[in-house]
Amino acid sequence: MRAIILAAGRGERMRPLTDNCPKPLLCVRGKPLIEFHIEALAAAGVRDIVINTAWLSEQFPATLGDGSRFGLRLHFSDESGEPVGALETAGGIARALPLLGADGGEAFWVVAGDVFLPDFRFPQMAAERFLHSDLDAHLWLTHNSPHHPKGDFGISAEGLALADTASPRYTWASVGLFRRRLFEAIAPGTKAALRPVLEDAIRRHKLSAELLNGRWLDVGTAERLASLQD
Template sequence: MSPPIPAMILAAGRGERMRPLTDDCPKPLLQVQGKALIDWHVEALARGGVHELVVNTAWLGEQISSHLDLLRTTGGHEQLSFSYSHEGEDFGYALETAGGIARALPLLGDVFWLLAADVFVPGFEFSAEAADRFIAGDKLAHLWLVPNPPHNPRGDFGLGAGGLALNLAAADAAPRHTYSTIGLYRRELFGSLPFGNSPGLAVALAPLLRAAMDRRQVSAELYLGAWTDVGTPERLAELNQHFPN
């Protein structure tokens, strides 16, 4: 079994659709069932043996780093190591997903977990076996897809034979699934961007993934456990009223 790989948690978003809740509180720190959203991820990663965590921030980023540093020292997570990519401090704005990852690459290894802080997926396992399979293969990314929620009925990507992720044409009637934001990635996927992104380029992730899918370099699988994109106050309220089974 390979040594544990690091993980990056994307936490730089402004959370515009969550306002006014996010006017004074960054979205990753909103509470679900008595815990900050990001804490659910930290605990799941720790259970999976992932000890090196990189977090990017922009909006109210100092609250996120202060919260996680306190969680590490008082929450029984002394084995964890947090590193931060403070895009707000460095550039005054968030670098979007791929831009933020490229900025953080010097803090990550050749292979790493990636997930967004604003999804709630309490049962997901960041298993060493999944990481080992990915490391042993030749794909640039492996994505976990979920059934399409009401707010994304058309989905994002197809799932083909042999577990290939598919960049389907708009007119293609084949089923699509929604990207959960959870995946395994190789540094090589971001080779078109400056390593460390010193220019502060704001670049989306989806075009890089779609181009790699066209080259048959992305795999995927379907995750059927509870998953919520906590994108509106209504979804947050529903999670706090009814814990998903």
């Protein structure tokens, strides 16, 4: 199992902190936020991680190196030269697929570089279960926060994700398992959002979900970043 960490965003809401530092490289408790994911993925046995970048992309390899100090290999998908700019989530994943390698398997982890998930361990049992299913994606959801009170998806009694009409609804924790086939129809270099891809999978009953156990925070503002420093 390999992984993609999404790190291409500009971080507008966190300016001026992100004027000179990409949001995933901002420090939390003495180390860049993205390193919490890298260390947890390494501990779960992941040995290749693709990081998609755009804003201040050169800082990622300069800060993180080639991954050897984490016991794995880091690969960078740099979108900064794309004519349309950063490619959004689905477009960024589609562009990064070749870096997973031909032997990278049909499925991989995806996690946003700007969320704090200190208790999430990228469970191998969940990955094995997903690989032996016919699902296209599996998401971890969390309870809604004040800045996103309406949530994103519900969960059926069978464990399938439900669309906007579901009640209750929860917030996607920006971590999940995905199959390559979800993104192979998106031409590399195309800007594409993830939400339509997920909604299509829901319509086809190919998207499952479960509630996240443990701490979670979308580090979207300077105030939320400061709250993690205690």
